[in-house]
Amino acid sequence: MRRDQASRPAKPEARIEPSPSRAQAIAQVAAYLVECGVDAGQAQDDARALLRAATGLSRLQLAMSPQAPLSDVEADRLSRYAARRAAREPVSRILGQRGFWTLDLTVAANVLDPRPDTEALVETTLALTEKPDAPLTILDLGAGSGAITCALLSELPAARAVAVDISPDACVATQANIARCGLSGRASVLRGRWGDALAGKFDIIVSNPPYVRAGDIAGLEPEVRLYDPTLALDGGADGLDCYREIVADLPRLLAPNGLVAFEVGSDQAVSVASLLGARGFSIARVGRDAGGHERVVAARRAPPRS
Ligand SMILES: C[S@@+](CC[C@H](N)C(=O)[O-])C[C@H]1O[C@@H](n2cnc3c(N)ncnc32)[C@H](O)[C@@H]1O
Known part of the structure; x- marks a missing residue:
């Protein structure tokens, strides 16, 4: 049950x-x-x-x-x-699919139903990608259904991606959507805690981590509270736990001049930007969703010294 x-x-x-x-x-x-x-x-x-x-x-x-x-x-x-x-139960879960970006994705039980808001993260990332035809390496932390991975790979023809999630159901869903979108040759899926199992540097790191304040979960709409997994929602007491953890590991995982882009809750852009600033990343853009709310924070790592 x-x-x-x-x-x-x-x-x-x-x-x-x-x-x-x-x-x-x-x-x-x-x-x-x-x-x-x-x-x-x-x-x-x-x-x-x-x-x-x-x-x-x-x-x-x-x-x-x-x-x-x-x-x-x-x-x-x-x-x-x-x-x-x-x-x-949301219509997308009843139908078992939803449109995201230009793609039709499978929506699976126990995996976050990808939201139109997250297209703002894809849009910002693509807008800041300087060489879209280059063989870029992408890391998607907390891949869920694989929506972000699939959307980015569909637009960046030579890129390859690693999609990581701690949830086995999410890993299965990501793998299925990658295959459904015909992207299997350019993506691998890894079950694990954020970037813990990874070595090496990525050109682009994207993440839509859990960011709901733990105390706010009980007040969410039933469509979210009853059907999206808590593991995909709970960002700890102030909603920022996952950002702190991921940002702390960025110096190890992000290539010089690399781009990191986070989806954030509608009142979290300033806090996430300051977490990134404190680690020496420069904010490249704060992106907005269709409603005009600040929902994406993108930053760059300093280029290598010449
Ligand atoms: C808000 S959902 C985002 C899903 C998908 N990226 C999207 O935008 O639709 C957050 C995802 O992070 C995963 N997650 C939570 N904690 C994690 C951790 N410590 N390491 C890796 N993934 C984690 C959850 O299982 C969930 O799939």
């Missing part, structure tokens, strides 16, 4: 009336989701995505014939999906 599963509130049954049209089924599921606590602004989109998954229809097919009836098999499948969403 999953963590917290026993404490989930019982939900009313999904009510899909017999032989509804596609449009009616979307309306019924959306109303049910709102009744179960899903944000009203999100429920309609979620219902539409679940209906498309239950029927196999494309967006266009659904838009062209919203009044067509749902078969019994489709209605049954949709009500099972709706019941899962009503228990606050």
